[in-house]
Amino acid sequence: MNMETHQKVTAVHLKRNAYLYVRQSTVRQVFENSESTARQYALRQRAIALGWPEGQIIVIDSDLGQSGASAVDREGFQKLVAEVGMGRAGIVLGLEVSRLARNSADWHRLLEICALADTLILDEDGIYDPAHFNDRLLLGLKGTMSEAELHVLRARLRGGLLNKARRGELRCPLPAGMVYDAAGRVVLDPDKQVQETLRLLFETFARTGTLRATVIYFRQQHLLFPTRVAAGAHKGELVWTPLSLGRACTAMHSPWYAGAYAFGRCRFRKQADGRLRQERLPREQWQVLIRDAHPGYISWEEYERNEQQLRQSAKALGFERNAGPPREGSALLQGKVICGLCGSRMNIHYNPRKHGMVPNYVCVGRGRLFGDPLCQSIVGTGIDAAVGQLLVDTVTPVALDLALAVQQEITSRLDEADRLRHRQVERAQYEADAARQRYMHVDPSNRLVADALEAEWNLKLRALTDAQQDYQRQRAADRFVVDEQERQRILTLSTDFPAIWRDPKTQQRERKRMLALLIEDVTLFKQREITAAVRFRGGSTTTLTLPRPLNASQMRATHQDVLQNIDRLLDEYTDAKVAHILNQRGMRTGAGDAFDTVSVKWVRYSAKIKSLKERLLEEGWLTVKQVSARLGIDRGTINKRRLQGQIKALLCNDHGQWLYWLPDPVTSLSNDKITSVSSTAGDAV
Ligand SMILES: [Zn+2]
Numbered sequence: 046m047n048m049e050t051h052q053k054v055t056a057v058h059l060k061r062n063a064y065l066y067v068r069q070s071t072v073r074q075v076f077e078n079s080e081s082t083a084r085q086y087a088l089r090q091r092a093i094a095l096g097w098p099e100g101q102i103i104v105i106d107s108d109l110g111q112s113g114a115s116a117v118d119r120e121g122f123q124k125l126v127a128e129v130g131m132g133r134a135g136i137v138l139g140l141e142v143s144r145l146a147r148n149s150a151d152w153h154r155l156l157e158i159c160a161l162a163d164t165l166i167l168d169e170d171g172i173y174d175p176a177h178f179n180d181r182l183l184l185g186l187k188g189t190m191s192e193a194e195l196h197v198l199r200a201r202l203r204g205g206l207l208n209k210a211r212r213g214e215l216r217c218p219l220p221a222g223m224v225y226d227a228a229g230r231v232v233l234d235p236d237k238q239v240q241e242t243l244r245l246l247f248e249t250f251a252r253t254g255t256l257r258a259t260v261i262y263f264r265q266q267h268l269l270f271p272t273r274v275a276a277g278a279h280k281g282e283l284v285w286t287p288l289s290l291g292r293a294c295t296a297m298h299s300p301w302y303a304g305a306y307a308f309g310r311c312r313f314r315k316q317a318d319g320r321l322r323q324e325r326l327p328r329e330q331w332q333v334l335i336r337d338a339h340p341g342y343i344s345w346e347e348y349e350r351n352e353q354q355l356r357q358s359a360k361a362l363g364f365e366r367n368a369g370p371p372r373e374g375s376a377l378l379q380g381k382v383i384c385g386l387c388g389s390r391m392n393i394h395y396n397p398r399k400h401g402m403v404p405n406y407v408c409v410g411r412g413r414l415f416g417d418p419l420c421q422s423i424v425g426t427g428i429d430a431a432v433g434q435l436l437v438d439t440v441t442p443v444a445l446d447l448a449l450a451v452q453q454e455i456t457s458r459l460d461e462a463d464r465l466r467h468r469q470v471e472r473a474q475y476e477a478d479a480a481r482q483r484y485m486h487v488d489p490s491n492r493l494v495a496d497a498l499e500a501e502w503n504l505k506l507r508a509l510t511d512a513q514q515d516y517q518r519q520r521a522a523d524r525f526v527v528d529e530q531e532r533q534r535i536l537t538l539s540t541d542f543p544a545i546w547r548d549p550k551t552q553q554r555e556r557k558r559m560l561a562l563l564i565e566d567v568t569l570f571k572q573r574e575i576t577a578a579v580r581f582r583g584g585s586t587t588t589l590t591l592p593r594p595l596n597a598s599q600m601r602a603t604h605q606d607v608l609q610n611i612d613r614l615l616d617e618y619t620d621a622k623v624a625h626i627l628n629q630r631g632m633r634t635g636a637g638d639a640f641d642t643v644s645v646k647w648v649r650y651s652a653k654i655k656s657l658k659e660r661l662l663e664e665g666w667l668t669v670k671q672v673s674a675r676l677g678i679d680r681g682t683i684n685k686r687r688l689q690g691q692i693k694a695l696l697c698n699d700h701g702q703w704l705y706w707l708p709d710p711v712t713s714l715s716n717d718k719i720t721s722v723s724s725t726a727g728d729a730v
Contacts, residue, residue, distance in 0.1 A: 053174050054095050054136070058165055061135030063092045066125055067106040084169075085140045091167065092138055122151070130158050136165040136172075152188035156181060210308035210333045217308065220299050221271040221283060222342065231306070231339035238468040239271045239283070243342050245465055246270070246288070246296060250351060252458070255358055256293050263288040266462045267515055269469070297355060300334065303348035304341030308333035375553050376404030377429040377560060378567050384408035385570030385578070387420050394422075399636065404429070406569060421571050424594040428569065428577055431589050433556075435579060436563060437543040439587075466516050473512040477505040601635040603648050611645065612654050619657050620645040621699045642699060658697035658704070666695065666704040675707065 067085040092102050107121040128134050137159065159166060160175040166184065167173070173180040209215040219231065222243040226232045233240055245268070249259045263270065270288035274280055300307040309332025313321045328334070336345055343351075374393060382391040392409060395402040404425035480502040487495050545551055546559070568578040577589040610632065614623040624640040634644050649656060655663075662668075667675070672683055672692075683705070686692045693706040 053165060053172050057163070058135035059096050061101075061164075062128070062133055063097045063102045063136045063138060064125055064128060064134050065089055065092070065102060065104045065138045066121065067104060067139075068121070081140065088138045088140065088167070088169075092136065095136075095167075095172075097135070126155055126158060129155070129162050129164050132162045132164075134159075134162065134164045136167055138167045140169060149188055149192050152191075153185065156184055156188075207308075207332060213306040213333070213335045213338050215308060218275075219273075220296065220301050221273045223301050223339075231301070233340055233342070234271075234283075236271075236283075238465070238472055240342075241465050241468060242268065242270060243296070243302065245461060246293065247302070247343050247347070247351075248461070250293075250297065250354075251347070254354060256290055256297065256355070260288050260290050260293055266466070267519060268462070268465060294355075297351050300348065302342045303345050304337055304339055305345065305348075306333065306335040306338035307331055374404065375402060376406070376425050377433060377553070377556060378406070378425070379557060381560070381564060381566050382406050383566050383568045384420055385568045385576065389420070391569065393425070421569075423569055423571050423575060427591050427594050428567075428575065428589075431577065431591055432560075432564075432567060432579060433546060435587060435589065436560065437546055439581075463520060466519060470509070470512045470516050473505070473509040477502070477509045480505040603635045603652070604632075607632045607634075608648065608652055608654075611648055611652075615649070615654060615657055616660060617657070619696065619699050620649070656698070658702070661695065661697050661704050666697075666706055668702075668704060672705045672707065 065085070065088055067082065086104070089102055089104070093099060105121040105125055107124070125134075125137065129137065156166075156175045158164075160181065163176060165172055165174055173184050175181050175184060206215060216225065216229070219225065222234050222239050223231055224234050246259065246263075249262050250256065253259055253262065264287065268288070269285040270292060271283050272286055272292065274282050274284060296302065300310075310326060312324045312326055314324055316322050374395060376393045376395070379393055380390075383389070384391050387408065389408055391406045394405045394407050396405055397403075405422055406425050406428070407422045408420035480498070484495070484498040484502045487498055489495060546556065563582060565580040565582050567580070570576040570578075571593070573593065575591045575593055577591065579587045579589065581587070607627070610627060610630070611623060614626055618626065621642045624642055624645045627640045627645075632640070634640060634648075638644070648654070669680055669683055672678075673680060676683075683692065687694045687703065687705070693708075694703045695706070696702070697704045
């Protein structure tokens with residue numbers, strides 16, 4: 046201890062506390078490097094020698110086992126800073142003070158606070174006063190060196206790993222289905238069930254094109270998927286669980302299954318709160334990728350194809366949407382329509398109508414992001430029908446090949462699932478046998494072990510029975526479907542594509558699948574007419590021109606022919622009678638319904654056609670009021686005369702209103718006119 050140090054320590058410092066900060070960055074260091082810990086505690090003696098009473102020396106060691114790379118989560122370090130800031134600390138002691146904080150920002154903040162609060166810093170090399178420029182410079186340098194040291198250390202470790210990884214020799218945790226053999230090479234898991242399940246996963250994805258469909262297929266077929274336990278007591282063991290979407294996704298993206306060795310597929314980023322976040326990197330940024338490094342389940346080409354397929358499925362959800370896989374709705378061109386105005390994929394909106402949902406192809410354009418109005422919207426029914434017809438006309442020659450391929454695929458797929466399910470039975474059988482053996486070999490006098498083994502054997506036997514029953518049930522179900530219904534349908538499909546296409550029993554989803562095999566996309570353009578440019582797979586194009594679909598009121602308008610009929614009939618008949626006659630003639634309203642009094646009245650009103658009453662009044666027929674006024678008799682008398690046939694009368698509407706005809710003084714009354722007119726009117730009532 047030299048004089049300078051003594052000069053730095055003053056009575057003001059000695060009045061305050063001395064803080065001894067003890068830290069080991071990892072739990073392992075805490076146990077293995079106890080020497081360093083002992084040295085840290087020994088600094089206590091230095092503080093006493095400098096004049097601090099023993100009771101004023103406070104040890105902060107709550108950060109043992111915490112890394113100094115960041116102040117976050119280091120409760121002790123934060124406490125230290127707080128104490129210094131409040132001016133309670135006369136001196137801070139640490140083995141190498143710069144190791145107080147391995148992060149420059151944290152370190153400089155502490156120095157700054159120490160300078161303001163007039164707190165000294167002591168390490169094995171000496172005493173520093175951060176308020177002095179020279180001391181602060183030295184301390185700052187020490188902090189920078191310390192951070193650099195950490196960096197070099199890390200880089201050296203990382204470099205060693207990376208070198209090993211570049212040669213493909215660094216052992217990594219392998220996904221289920223891949224194992225290290227005795228020589229340390231990556232090979233396929235020798236377990237046949239594991240292998241075949243993984244193969245089925247990739248084949249199912251290739252067939253269905255979506256992960257979701259793959260997961261559903263596994264569930265429907267009651268197939269389990271192997272997974273390696275990642276942590277805990279059973280780490281590394283293989284367990285069988287139902288296939289989930291996330292698991293399927295991980296498997297699809299794993300290059301290991303494609304026979305490639307990969308390292309550095311993720312990066313860890315430090316967040317504002319000091320925590321680490323894992324980031325997936327694009328393939329160009331992976332640190333190591335060695336193709337054909339070991340055997341795999343799929344080829345590298347298949348792997349790339351899958352990646353692309355997954356990207357497309359993801360795009361079906363985003364703004365840059367692309368062709369999506371067929372779904373349930375009735376719109377035939379789902380996922381295939383492109384807007385002729387702006388080039389975006391068009392959405393489908395289903396609108397409820399009397400006879401079911403009507404698809405509309407709608408382009409929201411960039412409106413979704415910027416709140417613009419719709420780009421264009423087109424009723425889909427006519428377009429669907431036209432494209433369907435186009436397919437029926439164009440596609441017949443290839444139908445045979447297509448259908449045969451479908452049939453073959455379905456059969457082989459079922460056989461494969463059947464084989465795999467049988468593996469599950471075999472595995473259960475094997476486990477039951479093994480349990481039985483263990484039970485047989487145990488010393489009967491060792492009751493405790495024998496009981497446990499017997500219980501295990503029973504458990505395995507039950508699992509075996511379950512597996513067998515499951516297998517039989519599913520097998521029967523498969524056979525039924527193929528034998529009874531599908532087979533017949535497939536055979537017809539192979540001979541007659543148009544008939545299948547038009548068959549109402551064919552599901553819309555199937556139609557869409559067939560369409561997806563043949564058509565790349567359809568570009569729609571609405572002007573006076575609708576233009577649909579159909580692009581077939583392989584590049585040939587056809588342009589269809591369709592009339593613009595009618596709008597709602599046009600669709601419901603009454604046909605011209607029917608209007609003329611109504612006009613003629615109203616010369617003689619009331620609304621109800623007209624409706625009756627129209628129905629007899631098989632005529633329908635604009636909406637396609639039978640006529641009734643109300644609809645005739647409505648057509649009359651909207652087409653401005655005069656009613657029977659108006660026509661009769663124009664001809665000179667009189668109301669009861671007018672007759673009463675002209676003849677000077679009351680209603681009762683008029684009624685009586687009508688019933689006796691003394692006055693000519695006619696029902697003019699369906700509410701029982703009569704109109705009367707008074708003969709001119711010149712012409713005489715004609716009897717036959719009365720009877721014929723009365724009888725007609727009578728029918729209507
Ligand atoms: Zn558009």
